Amino acid sequence: MSIxxxxxxxxxxxxxNIDATKRAVTELGLDGNxxxxxxxxxxxxxxxxxxxxxxxxxxxxxxxxxxxxKKIKEKIEKGMPVLGICAGMIMLSxxxxxxxxxxxxQPLLEFxxxxxxxxxxxxxRDSFQADISMDSIDIPVFNGVFIRAPSVSDVGSGVQVLxxxxxKIIAVKQGNIIGTAFxxxxxxDTSLHKYFVNLVSTSRN
Ligand code: GLN
Numbered sequence: 001m002s003i004x005x006x007x008x009x010x011x012x013x014x015x016x017n018i019d020a021t022k023r024a025v026t027e028l029g030l031d032g033n034x035x036x037x038x039x040x041x042x043x044x045x046x047x048x049x050x051x052x053x054x055x056x057x058x059x060x061x062x063x064x065x066x067x068x069x070k071k072i073k074e075k076i077e078k079g080m081p082v083l084g085i086c087a088g089m090i091m092l093s094x095x096x097x098x099x100x101x102x103x104x105x106q107p108l109l110e111f112x113x114x115x116x117x118x119x120x121x122x123x124x125r126d127s128f129q130a131d132i133s134m135d136s137i138d139i140p141v142f143n144g145v146f147i148r149a150p151s152v153s154d155v156g157s158g159v160q161v162l163x164x165x166x167x168k169i170i171a172v173k174q175g176n177i178i179g180t181a182f183x184x185x186x187x188x189d190t191s192l193h194k195y196f197v198n199l200v201s202t203s204r205n
Contacts, residue, residue: 002031003201006046008072009036010062012054012087016185017193021050024193030201040071048081048200051088053147053183056096056118059087060107069107076111081176081203083196089172089179090116090150112174113156120151120168120181132182134162134171139191144170144182151181176203 005025007017018034025032037043049072051059063069076082084092090108093116097103100119121128124147132144144165152169155161162171162178170181176199184192 003047004033005048006037008051009038011058013052017050017052020185020193024190024197040067043071047204051084053086056087056090057106064107081199084179114152115154117153118150119148121149132163143187145186146182149181
């Protein structure tokens with residue numbers, strides 16, 4: 001059976017995620033469609049969704065205005081797997097606050113039971129790459145690309161910490177919801193996209 005994986009195409013790293021997800025589907029030998037999605041109608045047909053990195057306030061406001069935020073909420077409530085990358089993880093969090101300007105009034109999906117700090121590692125010029133590991137999902141080494149990245153300062157009891165860097169939590173999983181502070185689509189390594197596509201495929205069966 002074919003799976004439909006959507007990439008939320010409102011703002012941010014859309015094409016890079018389409019490419020990485022297509023490679024992941026092919027490498028896994030699965031039958032799958034990878035589609036950019038914007039409208040509630042497009043989102044309603046999905047088996048899994050990636051919310052890419054970009055600017056979370058923009059993604060939040062535009063998806064609120066076109067009602068896709070509401071549709072994404074409904075789908076996640078029904079168990080659809082979702083991968084939130086950087087701004088995407090911010091969107092999935094229950095509370096987000098900027099390291100410098102504090103709490104902002106931005107629309108969030110409010111699923112991940114985490115306390116999130118935006119721009120936790122500094123500004124654009126403080127972007128960096130570092131080797132990280134996600135042992136609990138069998139990814140021992142991964143090249144983490146951090147761009148104005150958030151970090152997680154606290155997690156609720158239902159949240160599994162997948163990775164830390166310099167004592168900061170940078171990847172989490174809560175049921176079928178995964179959040180990463182770094183950008184897996186900006187490396188050649190498809191391990192994390194493959195992990196997610198597998199989750200989509202097994203959740204559907
Ligand atoms: N700092 C951005 C935000 O708050 C996220 C950066 C990113 O997605 N690379 O939305």
